């Protein structure tokens with residue numbers, strides 16, 4: 264089996280698996296907020312996970328609030344920033360954000376009567392920074408927040424988040440950066456990012472699903488969204504997912520250990536794409552010329568449905584995804600691709616292949632063989 268949907272969810276990485284097996288054997292299992300010895304031992308493990316994670320994420324332990332993952336983190340930060348927003352204020356976001364951001368922006372725009380402005384996307388999948396600069400100049404202090412992701416989940420395109428941070432800092436605008444898809448895929452430092460808020464989901468980097476964290480430059484800017492027993496400095500109620508949080512520290516350590524292999528992964532990915540483009544010159548690799556995470560390929564052969572390719576690959580034990588939202592068998596181009604100006608004949612054909620640092624590089628050879636065979640077969644019965 265070849266699992267090539269790391270952007271959806273990465274499998275538990277080898278070191279996390281080993282850690283967990285050992286951890287489940289030895290314990291302790293207790294409430295980290297209990298004052299007895301086992302509770303305190305569990306707390307020490309949790310705080311060690313915070314310290315290790317902070318070091319590897321380029322921040323301090325005090326900047327980290329553990330939670331269940333990015334969706335919660337995003338909802339929490341927007342709630343904190345926008346709950347008292349004034350009517351004439353503006354939320355600026357991009358057209359390529361994950362629905363966890365899109366829906367929360369729409370929610371707050373509606374609830375507080377705020378204006379929602381969407382930054383246009385360039386053809387290569389990167390946001391139009393020049394337009395954003397103009398808006399910041401024009402609207403300045405009316406802007407309640409700017410939110411742009413660090414790397415896109417579909418295309419892998421890396422956004423100019425450091426430049427956006429600098430823009431925001433000049434005007435004191437809170438910058439919310441969805442870093443879910445860059446952490447565990449490319450080196451990342453919260454401090455260097457300059458963002459006010461950033462997010463991590465454990466399952467995107469080989470840690471346990473349901474674990475995650477917010478990075479906040481100043482945690483006092485957060486208001487509790489989940490009210491409870493005073494955990495996480497009273498900012499996120501509920502007994503901490505200490506096992507999950509420990510696996511985040513292990514997953515981040517694993518990424519650091521493996522990061523010298525990023526170059527090889529990028530090289531293998533580029534070779535794989537070049538091979539497909541040579542065999543099918545009409546194929547399109549989305550965001551090919553943008554800065555991209557090393558592990559993502561988003562490719563389309565116009566006229567061939569992505570879902571048909573996915574089914575062909577799956578029949579050979581290769582698990583990839585498409586981006587198409589499908590209803591009544593009418594797959595449609597994703598909103599990310601639409602915002603890039605991608606036409607429907609390309610948009611309906613996309614297949615996303617996303618691997619990780621622990622994936623054998625030979626997999627690209629196998630996936631390449633299977634894709635070429637699928638494209639050849641499906642070209643004879645063009646789907647649209």
Ligand SMILES: Cc1ncc(COP(=O)(O)O)c(C=O)c1O
Nearest residue numbers: 332333334361363416443444464
């Ligand atoms: C860019 C991005 N942001 C946020 C999320 C939400 O993460 P989770 O479902 O782990 O809360 C995802 C998940 O796919 C994502 O890709």
